[in-house]
Amino acid sequence: MIAPERFLRIQKMLASRQPDLTVVMDNVNKPHNLSAIIRSCDAVGIHDLYAVSSKKSIHTTQNAAAGAGHWTNLHLCKDIGALCRKLGMEGMQVLAATNTEESRDFRTIDFTLPTAIVLGAEWEGVSAEAIHAADMAITIPMYGMVESLNVSVAAALILFEAERQRSLKGMYRTRRLEESLYRKLLFELSYPRLSRQLREKGGAYPELDEDGGIVLEEMEQENRPSPSASSI
Template identity: 35%
Template sequence: MAFQKDGYPPKRTFHTTKPVDKAREKELVFGIQSVAEAIRAGQEIDKIMIYREQNFNEIQQLAAEREIPVQRVPMEKLNQITRKNHQGVIAFMSAIRYVSLHNILATIFEKGEVPLLLLLDRITDVRNFGAIARTAECMGVHAIVVPMRGAAQINSDALKTSSGALNYLPVCRENNLIDAVQYLQDSGVQIVVCTEKASQIVSNIDFASPTAIVMGSEEDGVSPDLIRRANMTIKIPMIGKVSSLNVSVAAGMVIYEAARQRS
C-alpha cells in the first residue's frame, strides 16, 4: 500500500454515480423520436427504460404492440447509463435477431432431425448466458429459448462470451415460457427440467427422443410452475462437499450427456 509523507495511507475518493460505460453506449438508442422510430422499423430491442415521472404514451403503445418490456426508472438510473440527451427514454438494442419457436421446430422436423432445445428460465448473467450458448452450439443444440422478461440482455458481452456461437445458434424469445412448454409438449417434445430436487440422475434419462432441457435461474433454479409441467426432472450427481454448480457448468454437463447419447 502506498503512503503519504506523514505515514498515513492516501485518502480514498468516493463517487456517488457510476462512470458511464462508453462501450455500452453503442448498444443504446435514446431520445423520444429515435426510440419510437427504432420500434417502428422493427429493430430488435431487449427492453426500454423510461423516466418514471413522465408519460411516453406513443412509445409505451408501440412497445406494447411489439411486446417489448418497459421499465419505469428514476432519472438517476438513466443518467448512469448515458449522460447524453436521452429525454427520459433509453432502448437497449439486441445484438442478434430473434426467431420464432414455431418456425424453428417446424424446420427441425422438416429436416428429419430430432429436436434438442434448451430453455433458460430467468438466467440473467450475460456471461453465464454466453458460456451456455457456446456449449450448446458446440454440442448440436438446435435453439435456445428465453423469456421476454427477466432474461440476460443479449449484447456484445454475450456475443463475446459465446465466442461467436450466437451468430449461428438461433435464439427464440417467448412471452411466456409456460406457453412455450405447452406448445413443445403438444408437438411431441419431452420437457426435462434440471433441478437438485429431482430423484433421477441425468444419465438415466433417454435424450434420443425430441427433448427440451430446462435450466433455471442463478438465484433459485427453475420456477415451480415449470417443474410441475415437466415430463421428468433430473439432477447431476455430486460427491464433493459443495452441493451446487454454476448454471453454465451444469448446463454443459447435461447437454454433453444428451449429445453423447445421440452420437
C-alpha cells in the same frame, strides 16, 4: 464469394444440427452464463434455443454474440409454462434440471428422444411453474459440500451427455434439418449481408453451387421485375 473451405464447414455444421434437441433458459440473466450456454448449445448441434425473461431483451457477452450466437437461433419468451406446454405438444420430453426427491440422475435419461432441457436462474433455480409443466426433473449427482453447480457448467454436462448418446446412435451422421430450412440457413450463414438485403427487398434466395458460389442467372431471374401489361 465465400471461401470454399468456410462453405464446407458451414455445410458440415448444418448437417449435424439436431432439430429435436433444445434448451430453455428460465430467467437466466447473467451475460456470461447465457453466453456459455449458447456456446455449449452450438457445440452439440442445437440450432433453436429459448430464453424466458420478463425483460424486453437479454444481453450476452460480446464474444458469444460474435461467435456462437451467430450460428444459433435464440427465441425470447415471457411465459415459461406456455413454452413448456408448447414444446411438449411438439413431441418433446421436457426435463427440468432441478434437485428434488423425484429427480432422476441425468445419465439415466434417453436423450435420443426429442428433448427440451429447462435450466434455472443462478440463485432461484428452475421456477415452480416450469417444474409443474415438465415431464420430469433431472439432477447431476454431487458428493461434496456445495449444493449446486454453476448453471452453464450444469448445461454443458447435460448437453454433452445428450451428444454422447446421440453420437452413439449415429444421429450426427445424417442430415436432420428439413431441406427447405437447410438451404435457407446455408444461404443466410454463407452470405449474411446479402441475405439481409434480399429479405428487406422481398427477394428470393438464389441457389448455391457446390463450392458456395451464387448461381447468378437464377438470382437475376428471381429478382427481375415482372413485365407490365403494356409491355406484353
